[in-house]
Amino acid sequence: MMSALQDAPVTPPAGFELDMVSGLQRYALRHRELTFTSVFQPIFSLAHLRAVGYEGLLRAHDAFDCPVPPLDVFGEASRQGELHHVDRLAMTLHLENFKMLGAEREWLFLNVHAGALTESYHAAAFAASLSRLALPPRRIVLEIHEDRIHDFERIAEEARRFRELGFLIALDDFGAGDSNLERVWQLDPDIVKIDRMMLSHAAHRTPAAAILPGFVALLHEAGKLVLIEGVETEHEAQLAFASDADFVQGFYFGRPAAGPADSGYAAARIGELAAHHRSETESRERRRAARLAPYLRAFARAGERIAAGEPLEEVCWNFLALDHAARCFLLDSEGRQAGRNIVLRADRPGQEARFMPVADAEGANWMRRPYFRAAMEMPDRVHATKPYLSINEALPCVTISLAIRVGERLCVLCGDIDWIEDEASME
Template identity: 50%
Template sequence: MIGFALAEDLPTPPRPLIDDDGRRRTVRYGGLTLFSAFEPIFSVSHMRAAGYEARLRAHDELNQSVSPLEVFGQAARLGDLLELDRLSQSLHLANFRGLEQEQGWLFLNIHPAAIADFRHGTALIEEMKRLDIPPQRVVLQMLEQPNLDPRRMLETVQLFRRHGFLIAIDSFGAGHSNIDRVWKVQPDIVKLDRSMVLQATQQPHVARVLPGLVALLHESGRLVLVEGIASEQEALIAIEANVDFVQGHYFARPSVSATDPAAAYRRFDQLIDQYRLRTAERERDEKDELAPYVAAVALAARHLTEGAPVENACAPFLRLADAARCFILDERGRQTGDNLLPMRPLRPRAKRFMPLLSSEGARWDRRPYFQRAVAGSGEVQATRPYLSINEAHLCVTLSVAYAGTDGHTHVLCADIDWTRHDRSTHAPVELAVR
């Protein structure tokens, strides 16, 4: 590219030339023209843009696009990396004013090398004062790097936070990111890398884990954003995971102008309606799949109340295709007797977990299936799919409390091997079935 012939011709970094027409600013940097594009970040609940992420764009002298990686790579070779980072931030701040957004945030990326330089933060703060942009309007995005001094990073974060900036950890779940960084930095927003939601479209176990990860981050006091949404399926997975914000080409591409709020509202309104319909349809399908197992457990509980031996009461359930086991808990959640298993050979995976198959005397009072059965007034309860400790396969447990002939409350539990049923990328909800 013509713009990069300067790397050999110039011993010093190019001098930037600013072109500002009062509404939109561009910068001439060597043979390149730099400008800002803004990608909307949407609040799912509000169904509108809550802010914009600034993206650096560049054209060479032939008006051909040059990637930001090439621009920063060239600056690094010329020893101009921090100056270019400051220049791009100044460019974005000026152009953000041109968007005329009175409420939204500006998401700004900070190059990892700049985090260790306090002068960088001071220059940013001074530029914002000059442009009359309050720090609480700016979210600083920090990409995790393995060679970043954690002490210096935390000092820089504290400096920015004292001035009122919001902090986001970028691309969490990819590269060198780890949950420990979340506990230390305590960002306001965690941006999940698009690879996580992409994998969730392909692997059901990732789709099941994603809502739990979002819930964990919420419980730690962080808002959650998923970046890079590229399809309707990915958008629905993000909504089901209960994320707060989304961004990506499926919703809007980076642009020099603000997004249309009416169009965004219609898109989200339709998407959330579709999510509700899909959820209701999935619940109906799951209820139909569970119906024969639920009926067998309810019948077994009635027989146990009448004093039938547990082996006889559970036999109809254990004859069903994916029945895994039955077991009885006392009113304290302690298992009385060992597991009752179907009359078929153990599957190869179960044989690998033989030390855990015998459970007589085990306490399961911590488990949701026990707690929900005790509170369930005789209704058969169904858990979400989870990993069975007995055989380490995906399992749904049905449970129901019943009055034993000894005058005490007992809980009948029945496990279903859910591996074969796990076809979708979404986790079933907990059910209570009469």
């Protein structure tokens, strides 16, 4: 395959003819009773406020100029045993029209049928088109759809070879069907395209909305850039922006077209998202600070009393009397809990009953927790975590912590607050 890419003959495409659409010149070609041409859907970087790539999409019309869905085109090609041939025609067409697009630095995203990667003739035709059009491999992103792959290990090996030649690899429609993270490790793509279905779930379900940023963060930790596709509404665009995705694609930013993206339009929309995100973040922080204020005051007073030598059982009552205060506990300088949790609310034992194996925390080590590390790094200052999942009842929780000296010992006083879902959504 590698030698085919390097030594492929340079020949012009046969059967291509120029076509005018909306005043733009592009190539079209005939296959049986169909006419094929290309449109390009722009892919935008939320940081750069501009298009950084275009996905080539096939458009087909029959003899009566009626549109034929691409799925039908490839379905019929598969039945006729022409799948690789039609895939090759579409790829060549997209390359020719991408060159006509006049994009000088953007990527071209190409959907690739998995079997085509391993076919030498297909690779040779691909190389010939790239050579003729003077398009270096670094300008091409090969999109691989995991649901269409039967021999994933073989395709992963071919993808690795294409990457060595300079191409980028994208895993397409991730999060749909039977997607799993093992595919990410196997294929090792440069870009992961998150399927619209995951975004749609996030737009309609609060728990899914909370998961999306974590999922993006996980892919970032794995060294993958993240593209969220299918962004169609303002709310979905806001979710994609807040999730820290790198790239977005969808009708909200730009529809497939024969010509280049409207950069001004997209930049304005992304700018509006940034302003909205900043406003929402500032408002959320103000609400969070106002909600935490009484807990922080009560907790600071409890710290003063602990430092004066009063026992933990006596100093936490003002804090625990506040709505949603869950428990107080004390850690030593190594993060080990000294004594049991101090609980006031009568309903607390009932809530903890299902998690009885972890209810007794005496001797537990919480050194890995952010609240312990923050307190030890900056003693004599009250700290509050972001909401996280408490091990005590598997519920959202915020922990307040304060490192104080009790005699010669440095201890960390901690207090948990139930961060109930409906209130958390209002922070």
